Each structure stands twice: as structure tokens, then as C-alpha cells.
Amino acid sequence: QQQVKQSPQSLIVQKGGISIINCAYENTAFDYFPWYQQFPGKGPALLIAIRPDVSEKKEGRFTISFNKSAKQFSLHIMDSQPGDSATYFCASQLIQGAQKLVFGQGTRLTINP
Amino acid sequence: DAGITQSPRHKVTETGTPVTLRCHQTENHRYMYWYRQDPGHGLRLIHYSYGVKDTDKGEVSDGYSVSRSKTEDFLLTLESATSSQTSVYFCAIRQNSGNTIYFGEGSWLTVV
Numbered sequence: 001q002q003q004v005k006q007s008p009q010s011l012i013v014q015k016g017g018i019s020i021i022n023c024a025y026e027n028t029a030f031d032y033f034p035w036y037q038q039f040p041g042k043g044p045a046l047l048i049a050i051r052p053d054v055s056e057k058k059e060g061r062f063t064i065s066f067n068k069s070a071k072q073f074s075l076h077i078m079d080s081q082p083g084d085s086a087t088y089f090c091a092s093q094l095i096q097g098a099q100k101l102v103f104g105q106g107t108r109l110t111i112n113p
Numbered sequence: 114d115a116g117i118t119q120s121p122r123h124k125v126t127e128t129g130t131p132v133t134l135r136c137h138q139t140e141n142h143r144y145m146y147w148y149r150q151d152p153g154h155g156l157r158l159i160h161y162s163y164g165v166k167d168t169d170k171g172e173v174s175d176g177y178s179v180s181r182s183k184t185e186d187f188l189l190t191l192e193s194a195t196s197s198q199t200s201v202y203f204c205a206i207r208q209n210s211g212n213t214i215y216f217g218e219g220s221w222l223t224v225v
Contacts, residue, residue, distance in 0.1 A: 006155070032212050043203055043216035044156065089155055095212050098163060099143065100171065101205075103155035 003027055004092050019077040021107045023090035030073065030092035034101070035064065035075050038087045047088070050074070069081050078103025080111045115215035116140045119204050125223045132191040134220050136204030138184075144207040145187040146171075146214070147179065149200040156203060161189050194224040 006023045013019045019049045025033075031052055036044035050057045050064040050073065063076040077084055090104040116139035126132050133191060136145060144163055148156040148171075158171030160179040168179050179189045191198055204217040 024169050034213075041219075045216070046213055049212070091213065093214075098161055099207055099212060099214065100146070100158055100161065100168070101156070101214055103157070105153055105155045
């Protein structure tokens, strides 16, 4: 059972453009929504995260937009750079108990110079 | 890197053989996790631990067992490896304070 759906599977953006990755979750009990960035041969690394009590969080060029009623959230990368080329995973998490992460399928982002 | 070390980093093994992957952490985190990563599936939770000798199953636990005899080590064992267990395995820890989960560098396992 896929509880977090992520799209698109792959994305190509020109340098300087805006990259947008979307996720939808099913379980309304989730209360923490992190995004992870993964480079080839490395483990996923936390990029940015949001709680459902806010609609937007921005850190530098990275912004999460959150729509609680639609059970959707998205990652926006402004002024995309070749160094942003990586695989991005959205995730959903319950912050009580074991706090297990449920991941989306991943998006391979390529920024063309 | 939250002080996580996985070993081995790469392993090729034959079908039917037992395999153990080790996750070692140096910062006394209570919660530890094993995930596997496969194309099109993202990362899926295999097992997790919430303390010494306290473990529980994740969504893809069949064919795997775990043990945690001391805080710093969390072992993942494939009792009889199958080709479907060819994957990249990631260990993770959760900070004792806060919600952030950190991942290790991964262990690439190929079952032939």
C-alpha cells in the first residue's frame, strides 16, 4: 500500500529555472513532512521539513508548500543549479512513537547548464 | 553524518547463504532503522529498534531478522539470501531530541 505518491519520476530543468516536485499522502495522522536529497552513491540527507500547521517554509532557494486539506505538499527549487542534480524523496512521518518515515518513490532531477 | 557507519559497504553473495549487515553509531541514539532502496519504490522500512533488545517489524520484514544487543550496534540478517533481496540497504538513526532521521552511506548487496 503506497501511502505517499510522488511525481514526476524524473525532471529536467534548465539552469536558473524553477524545479517543482509534488507529493500526496493518504494518512491524515502524519504530522511531519521532510524532503531528502540523495546524490549517487550516498545516503539520503535531510533537505528541508515542514509541520502541517504552516502552509509554507523557505530555506534559501528551497521552499515547501503544504496544503493540508488536499493532503499534498511540494518542493520548489528556485534558481536551480547543476549542483542540485540529485534524486529527491518526499516523506511523511508520525512524530509520536517510532517516527517511522514513509517515502515517496523519488524524483531524479537533472539541471542542464 | 550523525556518526553512522555501515559495513560492509559492498557485498556479493550467493543465493541461499546467510548475510549480516552491521550498523554502528557513536552518539547513543535510541532509535535505529533499516531501510532498503529499490528503483520505483523509494525507501521502505524493514525493521527498527527502539532500544537494546527492543525491535519491531516494518513494511517489508519478510526474510529479514534484526538484533540489537548493545545501543551502538543494529544488525540486519538475511537468513537465506534470495535474488529479490538484491538492493541497497540504509541504516538510519533518529536524534534523541527532535524529529530528524539521519541515514548512513548504504550497503550495496548483490545476491547471485
